[in-house]
Each structure stands twice: as structure tokens, then as C-alpha cells.
Amino acid sequence: MSGVRPAGLIVMGPEMAWAFEDDRRRQLERMLDLGDPATSFDAVPADALARCEVLITSWGAPRLDSAVLSRMPALRAVFHAAGSVRDLVSPELWDRGIVVSSAADANAVPVAEYTLAAIILAGKRAFSLAREPRTHAPWGGMLAEPMIGNVDRCIGIVGFSRIGRRVVELVQMLGGVEVLVADPHADPAVVARAGATLVSLDEMAARVDVLSIHAPELPSTRHLIGRAELALLRDGATVINTARGALLDHDALLAECRTGRVNAVLDVTDPEPLPHDSELLDLPNVTITPHVAGTLGTERARLADSVLEDVQAWVRGEPVPHGVVREQMDVIA
Numbered sequence: 137m138s139g140v141r142p143a144g145l146i147v148m149g150p151e152m153a154w155a156f157e158d159d160r161r162r163q164l165e166r167m168l169d170l171g172d173p174a175t176s177f178d179a180v181p182a183d184a185l186a187r188c189e190v191l192i193t194s195w196g197a198p199r200l201d202s203a204v205l206s207r208m209p210a211l212r213a214v215f216h217a218a219g220s221v222r223d224l225v226s227p228e229l230w231d232r233g234i235v236v237s238s239a240a241d242a243n244a245v246p247v248a249e250y251t252l253a254a255i256i257l258a259g260k261r262a263f264s265l266a267r268e269p270r271t272h273a274p275w276g277g278m279l280a281e282p283m284i285g286n287v288d289r290c291i292g293i294v295g296f297s298r299i300g301r302r303v304v305e306l307v308q309m310l311g312g313v314e315v316l317v318a319d320p321h322a323d324p325a326v327v328a329r330a331g332a333t334l335v336s337l338d339e340m341a342a343r344v345d346v347l348s349i350h351a352p353e354l355p356s357t358r359h360l361i362g363r364a365e366l367a368l369l370r371d372g373a374t375v376i377n378t379a380r381g382a383l384l385d386h387d388a389l390l391a392e393c394r395t396g397r398v399n400a401v402l403d404v405t406d407p408e409p410l411p412h413d414s415e416l417l418d419l420p421n422v423t424i425t426p427h428v429a430g431t432l433g434t435e436r437a438r439l440a441d442s443v444l445e446d447v448q449a450w451v452r453g454e455p456v457p458h459g460v461v462r463e464q465m466d467v468i469a
């Protein structure tokens with residue numbers, strides 16, 4: 137590292153800013169000449185913006201469009217301590233050749249953990265049984281139920297994304313499970329090396345006990361799992377959605393869950409939150425969490441550590457480990 141530290145700024149909402157205090161701030165200060173942290177660009181003095189070479193952002197940062205970028209002529213790199221950079225980047229940012237990185241890999245860890253937990257508990261019917269009266273006889277009826285359990289299950293992963301790939305890896309620890317992947321962009325050989333089989337979405341829907349959604353929200357993925365795909369599911373199958381609500385047709389899901397034919401575990405919904413009178417909230421076979429799979433409390437420290445790693449590589453002139461390039465934007469979150 138040369139003696140002159142590049143000028144840096146941290147601009148993000150308070151929900152993430154705490155992760156850049158104390159020790160992580162000291163680590164950043166060894167690499168960057170850091171100005172005062174701010175929650176918006178309007179709170180940053182014009183000369184500090186003009187000098188800024190390295191910007192560290194997270195949720196709450198506005199899009200880096202031409203209006204913002206014109207105030208930041210020295211900007212060379214943006215490190216986003218959150219998942220998607222879709223709402224952050226602009227054509228001007230790419231045109232100027234500014235390095236962009238995101239912490240989406242780090243964010244994938246807790247979402248994949250949540251998904252594995254949901255797969256295991258759904259297999260044991262734990263979500264719906266927890267809502268039955270406590271008088272439920274534990275051994276009688278349940279022991280005779282061959283459809284309960286995680287052995288010989290077929291698990292479908294929609295989207296061989298960062299999170300999808302990690303779920304493919306984790307779910308194999310169950311042993312005795314078959315893992316299918318549906319993703320028009322995935323390479324069958326790479327999927328096979330990960331221990332899964334690439335199939336069409338229809339084939340997957342017809343074969344799985346659990347269908348877990350891990351694709352990004354794009355114009356092309358709206359209602360990717362719709363009436364037709366849900367109708368193909370086996371009786372008793374579970375749909376897990378930790379991706380984005382818009383990927384799943386909620387009217388079609390409600391129709392299938394209402395009859396009890398299909399179960400669901402949803403960390404994301406459409407809309408989000410659901411209206412208080414949504415029937416989905418009352419169904420015993422539907423479990424809903426309020427978009428917490430990825431970003432609960434301490435999990436956010438992973439995002440800050442990912443940014444530290446990227447800043448360190450960048451100041452050394454090395455490739456940024458979690459860099460995002462313009463060409464990826466058509467298929468990533």
C-alpha cells in the first residue's frame with residue numbers, strides 16, 4: 137500500500153452503519169482517509185464528495201446516477217455492504233469504469249441456512265403440527281405416516297444463484313435426498329459437479345417434495361412459479377420462497393394451500409407485508425416470516441467484513457473478490 141490513503145466515505149442508513157463503527161472503522165482508516173459517516177449525500181460537504189475516491193454504501197444509499205456522480209469526479213470504487221446493487225448502479229457508473237462490489241455472497245450464508253432449516257422442518261411437518269392443539273397424540277397417527285421425513289426426498293432449487301448453489305451444497309448433508317436445479321442460465325456440468333441435476337422447471341415441479349425459490353426478481357421472473365407450476369406439484373409438497381414475493385403467484389398459491397394440497401414457507405411475500413386480512417396468514421399449512429432470512433442483527437457483520445475484504449484487495453491493486461460487472465446485471469439480483 138502506498139503512503140497516500142485514498143479518500144473514502146461511508147454513506148448508508150443507520151440499520152447498517154453500526155457495523156462500520158469501532159474495530160471495522162479502525163481497519164478502514166488504516167486503508168482509507170475516511171471522512172465522517174453520513175446517512176445521505178446531502179449531509180456530506182461538497183468538497184468531501186468531490187475528493188471521494190472510495191464510497192462505501194448499503195441500504196439507504198440513493199442510486200448513483202449522473203446527478204450524484206457529477207458531484208463525485210474522483211470516484212473510483214463503490215463497495216456495497218448489502219446484497220443487490222440493482223437499485224444503486226446506473227449507466228453512468230459503468231461508463232466511468234468505476235469498480236463495483238457487493239456483499240451478496242456474504243448475504244447468501246444466512247439465507248441458505250434459513251432455507252435448510254425450512255426444508256428440514258417442513259419435511260417433519262413441524263410448521264403445521266405446531267399449530268395443532270397440544271393434545272395431538274405424538275406417536276399414534278404420526279408413526280404410521282410414511283410421507284413425513286427427510287429421507288428419500290426430492291428437493292428442487294429454482295435458481296442456481298449464490299444462495300441456490302449454497303442450498304444445493306447444504307441440503308446434501310441430509311443424505312438420501314435427490315437435488316434438482318432449474319435455471320436457464322446454469323451449466324449442466326457445473327450443476328452435476330455440485331451433486332444435483334439440471335432439469336426444466338416443469339420436470340422439477342412434477343417431481344419434488346420441496347420447491348425452493350432462489351432466483352432474482354427480474355421482468356422475466358415475475359410469477360415464475362405460477363398456477364401451472366403449482367398444479368404440477370405432488371400432493372403434500374412444500375413451496376419455500378426466500379427470494380422475492382413477485383416470483384410466486386400468490387393467488388395461485390392461496391388456491392393450492394387453501395385445499396391443504398400444498399404447504400408453504402414464505403420469508404418474502406407479494407405485497408410485503410401482506411394485508412392483515414390476507415387468508416394466507418391464517419392457513420395452518422402456510423408459515424410466514426417477515427423478510428428476515430438474510431439480514432437479522434449480527435448477520436449484518438458478515439456484510440461489513442465482505443466489504444473490508446474487498447477494500448483491502450482494491451487498495452493493494454488486486455482483483456476485488458466480490459466485484460460485480462455490468463454484463464451480470466441481466467441475470468443477477
Ligand SMILES: NC(=O)c1ccc[n+]([C@@H]2O[C@H](COP(=O)([O-])OP(=O)(O)OC[C@H]3O[C@@H](n4cnc5c(N)ncnc54)[C@H](O)[C@@H]3O)[C@@H](O)[C@H]2O)c1
Nearest residue numbers: 295297298299319350351352353378379429430467468469
Ligand atoms: N430473504 C432474504 O433476506 C434475502 C436475502 C438475500 C437475497 N434474497 C433474494 O434471494 C434471491 C437470490 O439471491 P442471490 O444473491 O442468490 O441471486 P443471484 O444474483 O446470485 O442470482 C443470479 C442467478 O439467478 C439465476 N437466474 C436468473 N434468472 C433465472 C430464472 N428465470 N430461473 C432460474 N434461475 C435464474 C442465474 O443463474 C443467475 O446467475 C434474490 O431474489 C434475492 O433478492 C433474499
Ligand SMILES: O=C(O)[C@H](O)COP(=O)(O)O
Nearest residue numbers: 218219220243427430431
Ligand atoms: O433483504 C434482503 O432480501 C436481503 O437483505 C438483500 O436485500 P438487497 O439485495 O436489497 O440488499
